[in-house]
Amino acid sequence: MSGKVETHEFQAESRQLLELVVHSIYSNKDVFLRELISNASDALDKLRLESLRDSELEADTSDLHVALETDPGARTLTVRDNGIGMSRDEVMSLIGTIAKSGTAEFARKLKEANESQDAAASADLIGSFGVGFYSSFMVADKVTLVTRRAGERHGTRWESAGEGTYEVQTLDEAPQGTAVTLHLKPEDSEDRLFDYTDTGRLRQIVRKHSDFIPWPVRTTVERPAEDAAEGEDAAPERTVETLNSMKALWARSADEISEEEYKEFYRHVSHDWTDPLETVHTRAEGTFEYQAVLFIPSHAPLDLYQRGGHGGVHLYVRRVFIMDDCTALLPEYLRFVKGVVDAQDLSLNVSREALQQDRQIQLMHRRLVKKILSAVTSLREKDAERYRTFWREFGPAMKEGLLSDFDNRDTLLGLASFPSTHDPDEQTSLRDYVSRMKEGQEHIYFLTGESRTRLENSPHIEAFQAKGYEVLLLTDPVDEVWVEQIREFDGTPLQSIAKGQVDLDAADGSGDGEGAEKSAEDEQRDEDFAPLLGWLGTALGEDVKSVRLSSRLTTSPACVVGDAHDITPNLEKMYRAMGQELPPIKRILELNPGHPLVTGLKDAHTANAEDPALTETAELLYGMALLAEGGELADPSRFTRLLANRLAAGL
Template identity: 75%
Template sequence: MSSQPETYEFQAESRQLLNLVVHSIYSNKDIFLRELISNASDALDKLRLESLLDSALDADTSDLHIALETDSEQRTLTVRDNGIGMSRDEVVQLIGTIAKSGTAEFARKLKEAREAQDAAASAELIGNFGVGFYSSFMVADKVSLVTRRAGEAEGTRWESSGEGTYTLAAVADAPQGTEVTLHLKPEDTEDHLYDYTAEHKLRAVVRQHSDFIPWPVRMETEKPKEGGEGGEGDEAGGTERVVETINSMKALWSRSADEITEDEYKEFYKHVSHDWTDPLETIHTRAEGTFEYQALLFIPSRAPLDLFQQGARRGVNLYVKRVFIMDDCESLLPDYLRFVKGVVDAQDLSLNVSRETLQQDRQIQLMHRRLVKKVLSSVKSMRTKDADKYRTFWGEFGRAVKEGLLSDYENREAILEVSSFPSTHDAEEQTGLRDYVSRMKEGQDAIYYLTGESRTRLENSPHMEAFREKGLEVLLLTDPVDEVWVEQVREFDGKPLQSIAKGQVDLDGEKDDEDDSAKDAKNAERAQREKDFGPLLGWLGTALAEDVKEVRLSSRLTTSPACIVGDADDVTPTLEKMYRAMGQELPRIKRILEINPDHPLVTALRASYEKDSGDAALTETAELLHGMALLAEGGELKDPARFTRVLAGRLAAGL
């Protein structure tokens, strides 16, 4: 018994998206069946889990399975499961709305891929945005869905021809679970539309894409009768129709790595990740002894679109003795490894474990520590043995991995070992800290770095001048997270990390091979300069008191007249901006103005001051000097209009 169907329209955005999916140039149309079987498998997993957690759930779990049924005359294919099912509201939410989040972005990118005739890009986008159910319309003119949630009395029928509308009706006698019936389009080999009612085709698709599904996929097949094929009991035709399980149901992670092909790994990854590209790296591991578990983890080849979005799904699937417990188990891996996908199967964990108790479970914590070390060691091995693969990994996930330098003190050294950073050593290739240390010059006792918004800005910074002249390598850190972790990570391999924009820099101290007389001569020269420039420094400190806390001579400048530096423990200007953007007000931080005693502008300013210390134009020159130093490091002027007027006036006076 069913109620009269009610017709609804897809949202305008969803209609556009559905049209793109149906008419995309996606070449491997077999994938629609894998999507439907994967959805059915998820429904069975969820029913098993809910029945374990809720003993009062009125649900039949005695024979959980997936069934494929065909009708060659009517050209229909039905995928049925007796899993958790859906309520009417869930049908509207999950089926009636396509790609609930990111619909417009998906539509735009898929349209671009289609116009570019890029089938691979289209396939990848379909997987990334989770609209696999609608891939059914690539092979079907109409799709019908009948479902009833376990524990509810009434079911729901959903039906659509993919033309922008769908119907909903109540079904009183619907069985538990979900049944999806595809009214197939005619065969078209040019468009890769095959006969999806043919037994051999369905068997081949299931074997290729869904052989590892942990639930039986059953289909009625034609088999020789017992005693047939020429035997005395053979009747005409010698065959009969029998229901057969057509997938192996072998949990891939429980098999030896020697028994698994690369293609099997790839297909399993695509199942658990809903990604359409091959994984970059496969990590198959097991632990034996007092606490046993098996893990099959994958590093994707591309970062997901929501890698840095709040609320994005992350984590791996947790099983206990091959029984599904939960997906997106965040307790097994830290947030900075949120891109890792896969399965962890524990042997001794309680089946009733909940998300609330995971953090306190000792065995979960033990698995967490071991899995983190395994992933990081795999990345380190990748870096050593396959530079191209590592380069891809770091380009996609390096920014996320560096977050671990802030949160995972236990593995901080391991994270530093697998990290790479841009540096002045090579304009194209990034470097590791271990490689940086191996190239340090004799007498150099620190790892130098500079943080900022872009490599170009950092390379042109006045702070770089003396380091460039002396051939000292500097790390150029431009990721926002770099501003934070360098404040907490003080050293690597016994070498301190030192910002070249903070504190005092004495590069002459790098030359330990100088004799005592040479050092004495330099010290005497430095003392004399301090004495000669003392009055000017004192006056500048007073004239610029509102903006700087100190004015001193610089040993890091060679061509620029001045630069702005901070004390060793000061917050950097970029980090200060980040805090303010997040709504965190900070007290104003005054910084230090360093001047180059050899620059003509500074020597002329000193001469003018000694000639007439009361000249009003000197104050304007001091403001210009400070403003130029701010602009050189990418800072913001307190009063740009005044700076422009003063500069224009001084230029006009000199013409």
Template identity: 75%
Template sequence: MTGTVETFEFQSESRQLLQLVVHSIYSEKDIFLRELVSNASDALDKLRLESLRDSGLDADTSDLHISLETDTAERTLTVRDNGIGMTRDDVVELIGTIAKSGTAEFARKLKEANDAKDAAVSTDLIGSFGVGFYSSFMVADRVTLVTRRAGEKEGTRWESEGEGTYRLQPVEDAPQGTAVTLHLKPVDEEDNLHDYTAEHTLRSIVRRHSDFIPWPIRTEVEREEDGTPTRAVETLNSMKALWGRSPEEISEEEYTEFYRHVSHDWSDPLRTIHTRAEGTFEYQALLFLPSRAPVDLHQQDARRGVNLYVRRVFIMDDCTTLLPDYLRFVKGVVDAQDLSLNVSREALQQDRQIQLMHRRLVKKILASIKSLRTEDPERYATFWREFGRALKEGLLSDADNRATILEVSSFASTHDAEAPTSLRDYKERMKEGQEHIYYVTGASRARLESSPHLEAFLAKGYEVLLLTDPVDEVWVEQVGEFDGTPLQSVAKGQVDLESAEQDAEEGEEAAQRKEEFGPLLEWLGTRLGEEVKEVRLSSRLTTSPACIVGDEFDVTPTLEKMYRAMGQPLPPVKRILELNPDHALVTALRSAHAASAEDAALGDTAELLYGMALLAEGGDLADPARFSRLLAERLAAGL
């Protein structure tokens, strides 16, 4: 039996908000079902807790579940639960007024998102401030709610077309819990309205958004047995939140299957990170290091981020605020127990709990990579080959974890042609009296190994790191040292590889050479003044006649090119030409200059010497045609 129907008007502010919710969300209309199922799950949780608290509660808790009931002919979808239910006052307070507080602020945010045509933000805002129920009107012309609170005798019926009024009516024979019936709009693919009475549609939405809800979500399906149509009740969700179980209970096969589900990658994960945080703020995380990098790992518009759940309710699948960009290759799920639902991504970045999770997850992942290096060097080598370049970006963006990132990083080096080295291992191999970790940057290992900058270092047995990733050009300048030992480029500044005793012994010889070569150096400085800022003798060359180096704080040519490619050209940087005083070409040039400083051929030789040094380091000639012509003339003259 039912009682008298009463009609009420929404508050003017609530009516405006309702119109924004209904008409301002252009995508992800499927999300309405997530909201209704989430509400039903909460109602079941509350009934379970209430029954434990009050043993005398007149309520049936024998088969708590959620049902999805469809009527194709009438085009209705009902989401039913047998949870705690609501009294008439609850309905008026929680449903009739839409949002008890914060309505104006929510309306402002939703309108801003709509004005900006940011459908993703709009979708995230659904459900904020207690209005998730009203996302139903995105897909329904009319919504009917029938509810009875556990332990109460009378139920309540609420109904509205979402225009400006709603109707309330007492119901005497209402079952325990809440049933929300949506009178669906016509199917419209252009408007992204699916057939929500179709089994496959409901199954797909539940699997995506509510698969890990701890209560069974059931629906009646039609099957055929021996040619005879039959109907049976099936559970649509797995209810298996793998991250909520103890690691000891989970097999490698289960982990692998779940990884493939969340990553859409059919290879096995390289490492599984299963962690739980307890205390004032609780969350669970099941994360994976993939075994291969996706093709779009270094593309700006690539999808990244992990799946975010709150109490097993799916919130978003690319939550970029939980992990920094340099860990964008990590896949998996984070499930928080106490987090504001469905706020915008901008707000998430400012949320204290999100920041706390961010810090803890980063430390856990880096610790796992560090242990991987120790426990399984082969798997670590795979990880570094696939993701090392991305991880090193953290040396620039994450100062708090910079030391740890340096510890887990590997670098090619002159020590071993095959296996990269850690900075810790490099330090253990440093020569007695060595004060720097030496490195050189460039486009490829092959080019760096033939660089004249390495000659003296290799001759004297010093190990040099060979850094070939674009990010290396930047982080070495910002980091500066490892565990108290400075990093030093072999292509910058002055180089002194001699001991104090050797310096004293060779000091007189060096002074004599400086005097002998002084006129040539001065002349070359003037002749090449447009290209270089100084010409000096070198202590880093053993076989090449010359090389070009930068001052200690100069921008490298590669970094200069990178800035130019990004549309940020830097002022031209003049560099230093260093000569090998023991090379036959340099000594011959000194003799020729001493004999006749006005010889025109000397100028051509100076240009060729500078061009050869530029090419040796992989630089670009300003006038390749002129260099080729001068070289051809000099070769012809020598034949």
């Protein structure tokens, strides 16, 4: 005979905590099944270990598994395992955790965190408080648990409606292990869209959350009888189906896994039917253990550069799925990496749906980044063609790391490839650029802009091309930002050719250098142009900071440049597009003293400085300089009118 049914009351604060568990902590009701299957898997693990330690343990270990049993008519779902089970004392202690004293303050703080929607505060409060079993009450209005510990004769029954009381009873007989039966809420309740007695629904949840646990998760399904005669009603056949794959690829040694298995697993986790470009299989052992199989795709996802785009690293803890976009494991610039990370133990919040930031997470983050960058470095060294594919697809994202990942900045700079004037078909590394620098050249020259074609036709680049200096052509939006923060590579300064003064004669040794005395010819030229430069500075004072002669122009009459520490027009445009208003930034107008238009303007100014046509010519000159670099005119209609009038007068 079974023992007497004992009824115990939850304390008031315990009822409040249970209400929070059911209504506030979990964002997805489906995870109740993950929690129950995880508990069952742990019980199977414990039985296997216990049977190895105790050869006399009376327990059946021949077919360890988890079973899901449904009864649609009675609206029940049972999660059953034949694992270690629990004694009566363990039931009272483990499942009665929620009724322990000291929960009132926890419940109050947790409620405040949820009401304020402060996820960080909630995570700090929750810690490792184990309430997975009680997630059952999200979908059930009554839960019955029957368990018997392996090696014991009697079992225990626990039952509660999750309200004021729970019942405990000693059973004379019970199967080895634990069975949790959920009496599901009525179909017309708020959970009517979630039918947890439907085999298809259970299969979907198991494959998402519990696909890789090491024990089979089985259920019985009904299929039409194959040998039934036509038109004859035959009872359906009942067959047992295993719902999970149990193929945790990352738990195996890399030398045991074929290339095809890696590709199949990549398709499984990424839903990308092309082969990955590179695979990173790593594990860490010791005080903190984890395994990871990560993939670099062969093409960028469509949302790679969209705000709110999803990453692809799935987090598991002891083979149990936790989340599918774990942003804490990798930095934002590696968001294209797909794969799985499985840790033996991590600090999770109470719902196991979010990580708590701690030393283990930071350590794992650093190690995974190092492994991925090492794999990319190896790819560059061993397979130039595949590396070109990688950089073409993910280069702009990688360069974002130059702004945020200070620990790996040198590695990222070494990996980066850029278009340059050296070769129209191939990109170059900074190290290769430095190896080709001309004798006496002290800077790595670069120019930023919207397209390679526009940069190659920019006035700023004329003298560099004429003298054979290589220039990096930086066209990604992120280039505008990182070149402002990184001033050198391996001791060689970087210099924009659209900013500050440029003295190429000094760079190649053909001039006297900065600070040296000017030649008589140069001094005479400066003296001849001084009146024009002063007049232009006044006439264009609303638009330019100053006007000076240029050493960077060979064919264009003029260009506009920034001071050494000014932001570029492209970057200014990006800030304004993001809603950040900036004060107007005046730039410098540089004139080519050898261009006929400039010398003609000088002669006209010398002949008649009061001529009104000179002001119009100055406006046209400045407007042409803006357009030549891809800038925008403040008043396009006035510019075209002045140009049309000047063309008509010349006919």
